[in-house]
Amino acid sequence: MSSLIHAxxxxxxxxxxxxxxxxxxxxxxxxxxxxxxSVMRRxxxxxxxxxxxxxxxxxxxxxxxxxGPEGVFxxxxxxxxxxPDIAMAMREGYSTASxxxxxxxxxxxxxxxxxxxxxxxxxxQSEVGKGTRIAMRFNLA
Amino acid sequence: xxxxxxxxxxxAKVLVGEEKxxxxxxxxxxxxxxxxxxxxxxxxxxxxxxxxxPHVLRTADMLDLKCLVFARGKVPTDDILExxxxxxxxxxxxxxxxxxxxxxxxxxxxRGVPIEWPEEEQA
Numbered sequence: 001m002s003s004l005i006h007a008x009x010x011x012x013x014x015x016x017x018x019x020x021x022x023x024x025x026x027x028x029x030x031x032x033x034x035x036x037x038s039v040m041r042r043x044x045x046x047x048x049x050x051x052x053x054x055x056x057x058x059x060x061x062x063x064x065x066x067x068g069p070e071g072v073f074x075x076x077x078x079x080x081x082x083x084p085d086i087a088m089a090m091r092e093g094y095s096t097a098s099x100x101x102x103x104x105x106x107x108x109x110x111x112x113x114x115x116x117x118x119x120x121x122x123x124x125q126s127e128v129g130k131g132t133r134i135a136m137r138f139n140l141a
Numbered sequence: 142x143x144x145x146x147x148x149x150x151x152x153a154k155v156l157v158g159e160e161k162x163x164x165x166x167x168x169x170x171x172x173x174x175x176x177x178x179x180x181x182x183x184x185x186x187x188x189x190x191x192x193x194x195p196h197v198l199r200t201a202d203m204l205d206l207k208c209l210v211f212a213r214g215k216v217p218t219d220d221i222l223e224x225x226x227x228x229x230x231x232x233x234x235x236x237x238x239x240x241x242x243x244x245x246x247x248x249x250x251x252r253g254v255p256i257e258w259p260e261e262e263q264a
Contacts, residue, residue: 020199108176
């Protein structure tokens with residue numbers, strides 16, 4: 001795939017202060033590229049959700065952005081702990097988020113279903129003890 | 142209704158975005174749960190909340206929200222207000238509770254943001 005933009009953002013476990021910085025930058029880049037506001041908004045929401053998931057649930061990971069003729073691609077990979085039951089994690093309202101995350105207004109169990117709803121293609125792979133990879137693609141129009 | 146009308150109805154104080162308050166406000170939502178706001182809000186609307194942390198701002202940025210109303214007299218810290226200004230938001234604070242804020246605005250003609258349910262979830 002020929003990529004117009006490639007960017008990588010490391011995301012640290014528990015870093016609630018910086019959570020959202022990657023997504024803010026991703027939105028800014030898409031705006032510079034002239035991506036339509038409705039697409040930009042869907043990418044931004046999914047990106048913020050996945051970035052928060054990395055902060056809240058993972059042991060650390062990274063978010064990657066690629067933009068090409070086939071669309072906008074967001075890939076999140078982390079180094080663990082992995083999701084034991086993906087079907088359960090995909091259910092609206094199910095969450096294992098900490099009190100800290102909940103006190104900030106998150107952990108309602110809407111993250112993964114919301115990513116799936118906003119993306120045109122959504123794939124999640126996870127292995128306990130190894131990590132989780134979430135890949136999303138968004139049509140440009 | 143304009144944002145200026147909202148200020149009047151709520152006896153609110155405008156903290157940021159005074160120059161935009163004559164613009165029209167059509168819909169609103171109210172939540173302290175940013176997860177829910179990210180999941181159901183589909184338009185550039187008003188958010189009424191009691192949360193004043195930076196994630197309210199991030200959420201507003203991701204969704205291109207137009208206005209934040211902090212209920213129960215809450216005022217965010219200066220760095221949050223500066224960020225709100227950079228984002229081009231209108232921010233106001235009212236002494237009313239979130240419930241009363243919603244009630245007063247509804248009575249004055251403002252309506253809830255429409256929610257689109259996926260087909261399989263429709264009752």
